[in-house]
Amino acid sequence: MTFAQYAWLVPLFPVAAFAVLITLGRGAGRQAAWIGTLASLVSLILSLCIAGERLSGTVDEYNAHFTWLQIGNYSLNAGFDVTNLTSLMLVVVTLVSFLVNLYSHGYMRDDERITTFFAYVALFTASMLGLVLSDNLLTLYIFWELVGVCSFLLVGFWFQKPEAKAAAKKAFIVTRIGDLGLLIALLLLFWYMPGNALDFSSIHNVFTTEAGVIAGGITTLIALLIFLGAVGKSGQFPLHVWLPDAMEGPTPISALIHAATMVAAGVFLVARTFVIFQASDAAMTTVAVIGGFTAIFAATIGLAQNDIKRILAYSTVSQLGYMMLALGVGSVSAAMFHLFTHAFFKALLFLGAGSVIHAVHTQDIREMGGVGRNMKITAWTFGIGALALSGIPPFAGFWSKDAILTAALTHQPLLFWVGAVTAFLTALYMARLFFMVFAGNPRGEAHAHESPAIMTLPLIVLAVLAVVAGFVETPFNGWFGEWVTGEKPEAHTSAMVIVVSVAVSLLGVYLGWLIYAKGTVRRDIVSSRIPGLVKVLENKYYIDELYRFILVKPLGGLGKALAVFDEYVVDGVVRMAGQSAAGLGRLNARLQSGQLQGYALTALIGLVIIALAIAGRRFW
Amino acid sequence: MSFNIEFTGEFVAFFSLAVCAIVGAVMALNFTKVVHMALSLAFTFIALAGLFVVLEAEFVAFVQVLLYVGAITILMIFGIMMTKHQGEGQEPSRPLLETLGAIGCLALLGILIFAIRDANFPADSAPLPLDTTREIGKLLFTQMAVPFELVSVLLTVAFIGAVALAKREEDPQ
Amino acid sequence: MNMLASYLTLAAVLFCIGLYGVIVKRNAIIVLLSIELMLNAVNLNLVAFSKYGVQPSLTGQLFSLFTMTVAAAEAAVGVAILVAIYRARASVNVDEFDELRR
Incomplete structure (x- = not known):
């Protein structure tokens, strides 16, 4: 057993x-x-x-x-x-x-x-x-949709708030776009796979040992469609827009679904069907580029946000981009490693943020400050999470980020620099977040107080994990990668990677400390020089507005036109059918006169018609 | 229709009785007084009894006279007597019903005659036993015993039911 | 044309006259009598077949006896119902009985 x-x-x-x-x-x-x-x-x-x-x-x-x-x-x-x-x-x-x-x-x-x-x-x-x-992929798809439904229910849990309602709908609809891709990929696989098999072991066999069974173009198409599903679920560009809005849900949900587990499902899906991606260079490049772009793109937005949960949400998008980047450069082990560590420290950060929100009743970091004085446990654990996310050794995030950067350097040097810049930005916005919330003097009226033990206990457990989880794989010990993927890791100890990643992270944290804690560098140093840039970042590159303009409006117009069509044509037909039935009924009701002889006559006429019909068949 | 009819005794009897029956039936529908109608139909029933005799069904003919002429017609006349029939004949006519009824009946008649003409009947075959009454009696008490008993139960039930239905209901007071 | 067809034609004529009476006549008693006429036309068929049928036998006659019995029962119940309705409505006109509509 x-x-x-x-x-x-x-x-x-x-x-x-x-x-x-x-x-x-x-x-x-x-x-x-x-x-x-x-x-x-x-x-x-x-x-x-x-x-x-x-x-x-x-x-x-x-x-x-x-x-x-x-x-x-x-x-x-x-x-x-x-x-x-x-x-x-x-x-x-x-x-x-x-x-x-x-x-x-x-x-x-x-x-x-x-x-x-x-x-x-x-x-x-x-x-x-x-x-x-x-x-197999089909059951995976069923559960995939089920988690989507749960996400919808939980984001919209406080449905009395119009923002939560809108966010729930947005999350559901945007991820549906990706789900559709996954569904099409599934149908294509079903069509082209020998024996219509959809289970992962058959897929693995077909794409590794029986290469050529499925044509290259189809393979790329399938891989890209699967990736589209992953893009939707994992909030990658250009379908990332739902994830920050999904922060309208309760904070524990943000930690569970929108940081640690469901959004990682996309990464998991790609890792699970990795053989299909490996069979197509174009797909791999797409994954790597989308991942890298999302990572740096979301990190820049994160710099300019003021809502504590939104900053974390963009950070999640950015980190998921990292994982995709790792997958794209062919390192499943690095991606899964980052997924593993990220799940802990990002859940920790969200729960910590929830603890702060619980205490001060606001989500705007400009109204916080000095919270650390009264909330020692939250501050410490949040700090550990922030350091782990920033990639400061020896915390978990450092090791996993290091693994990704190493893989990137080996395969796509350009993406390595993208990753390094992202690491700098990550450290910077985390430092900004941490110092603005926990350091300095209180700016809001609310008096912070420590959360009850039942909330701090998970924080402590996760903080411990955020410290130690990284040691399962270090540049000197590739045990984790081998265990997950079953392959010997590439020898990859690269001093340069470690030096660069530590340097950019420390630089980011130091700069953040200078600006937001010590105040030596003025806060508006960027906004005063290039106000346009800050505005663009604050508005998330106007992606939402762009979508509203090019997608939502035309679709809404189409919907209205169809509604008119429905109202007058479809409903008209339906009404006509209903009224004709009612008219026929009224006509028949007159036959139903209660007159026995009328009934007998009707029966007789019916009999004659039937007899004529039967006899008539003889003649033609 | 071929008219090479042999004027046998049977044919003459059939023809005259058939004319009687049809005339009786048509008259029954034409009279205005209900009693006349009933009596006219009784005449048709008697003619039919005569036809049964021609068909060598003496017992059925006997029962026909006894039952239809003797019982049912009398019953109907009792029914007529127990109900009032004022203003007969001058009731408003129902042209639609009458026309459609006539058309329907004529159509049905046409179909039936067509079917009869079209059907291929076998030539006359083995004669019936001479003493049909005795044979019917034997059959009724041997082979047909169960249907016979069932019919008697049916009759009993029907008459009890008729009594129950026609009985004047007691005044609640 | 053999005799059987003649009998069947006569029966058909009587049946249709009876049917017409059922449909057209207003007086409930005449309707009942017309029904009896229709039944009698059927009896004529049965008896004719018992003599001229494919297998002449007494079954046809027996059957007509049963039919007459049922007809008697039907007439008795019919008249009883008629009397009951007459008591309630003071009329024997079929077109005034429209209880079925309710």
Whole structure:
């Protein structure tokens, strides 16, 4: 018996919790929410057992499936895979989910729909775990959409706020564009794969050993369409616009879905179907370029934002760009490594931000300041997260960023410099954020106070992980990459990479300290010289406005035209059908006179007609 | 239609009885007084009984006279007596119903005659047993015993039902 | 043309006259009597077939006996219903009975 055989139980506990919570509903009382937490704890323990088993390195990869649908000769299977990659993702998802669950007990304490909230979180956790475990693309796609739905529900959790409603719709619609790409890719794969197989092992075999079965052009198309799905989910340019808006949701959700797990699903998808990308140079280049561009693009926007959660959101977009960059230059291990560390420190940052927001009741960093004095634990843990994100050794982010930069330098030197500049910008905006929130004097009226233990405990756990998680792979020890991908890592200890990345990070932090803490450099040093640039950054390069102008408006116009068409033509036809039926009914009602003889006459005429019809058939 | 008809005794009897039956039926529809109608139909029933005799179905003919002429017509006359029939004949006519009814009936008649003409009947074959009444009696009490009993149950039920229906309801007071 | 066709034609004529009476006549008693006429036309068919049919046998006659019994039952119940309705409505005109509409 191995734990891997019971991997299907991992998503089952949250599903059960979801069912119970949604059935109990609002009347259940706050304590019922612990059911969700308990379920995620059980899942976490099971995931840890599975991962521990895999770490021992003695068991084979495990796959179990059953025939779901039998259509003619084609049988569709559904099942799960337990590999090193999936067990890693299981641990990340369940761990963050459990910690966010704990945290939410504090954060959502005064919300009257707390049971609904925990039900959604449980459903999300289950879907995400299902996505991770799926052994074929179709079930993955189903769970992919399910996490999308959960994201929609949770972003719009406070649907009384119009912004939250709009953000939920935006998140759903924008990611749908990507989902459509993934769906088309899936159909193409189904069409072209030998035996219509959609499971990952067959895909792996076809694209590695039987190269040439699928034509090069189709391969590129499939890869790009899959990447489109990943772009939508992971908030890559040009579909990144939903992620910052999604920060209207409760902060624990931002930490769980929009930082650690769901947005990483895109990266995970590309990693899972990596063989398809490897078969196409064009696709790889596209992934690398989009990733690199998104990384630097989002980082510059992050510099000019004033909403604490939006800064973190753009930082997430930027870091996901990093992961895509790593994938694009062919290093799955670096991407997964960054995903792994990023999940911890970004969740930490979001939860810390939530703790601050909880205390000062504003999200604008210009109204904060000096919060660190009263919120020691939050300040320290947030600081650790910020350092990890900035890539300061020895925190986790340094090692993973280093792995990505090394891979980039080997394959695409230009992208290495993009990454390095992004690292500088990252350090700068994190320093800005940290110093403006925690240092200096209070600027708002609210008096900060430390959050309850149930909220600080997850912060401490994540802070510890943000420190130590990076040591699973260092330039001197490629153990993690080998474990995840099963391949020997390239010898890549490059002093130059380390020096450059540490230098730019320290420079960024130092500059941020000078500007925002010490005040030696004036804050408006840039805005006074080139006011246009700051304005552009504050408005996120006017991407939203551009989309509104070139997409939303024409589509809205088309929709209005169709609405008119619907109103007068379609509805007209429907009304006509209805009225003709009603008229016929009135006519028939007159036949229904209650006159027995009328009925008899009708029956007689009917009989004559039938007899004539039968007899008439003889003549022609 | 071929008219090479042999004037056998049977044909003469059939023809005269058929004319009686049709005349009785048509008259029944033409009279204005209900009693006349009923009596005219009784005449048709008697003519039919005669036809049954021609068809060597003496027992059926007997029952026909007994039941239709003796029972049903009398029953109807009782019904007429128990209800009032004022203003007969001058009731407003219903032209649509009458026209359509006539057209429908004529069409049906046409179809039936067409079907009869079209059908291929076998030539006369084996004769029936001479003493049909005895044979019917035997059949009724052997082979047809169960339907016979069922019909008697049906009759009993119908008559009880008729009594229950026609009984004057008790005044609640 | 053999005799069977003649009998069947006569029966058809009587049946159609009865049907016309059922549809057109207003007096409920005449309607009932017309129904009896239709039944009788059927009886004539049965008896004719019992003599001239493919397999002449007494079954046709027996069948007509059963039909007459049912007709008797029907007439009795019909007249009973008629009397009951007459008591309620003081009329025997079929076109005034429109209870079916309700």
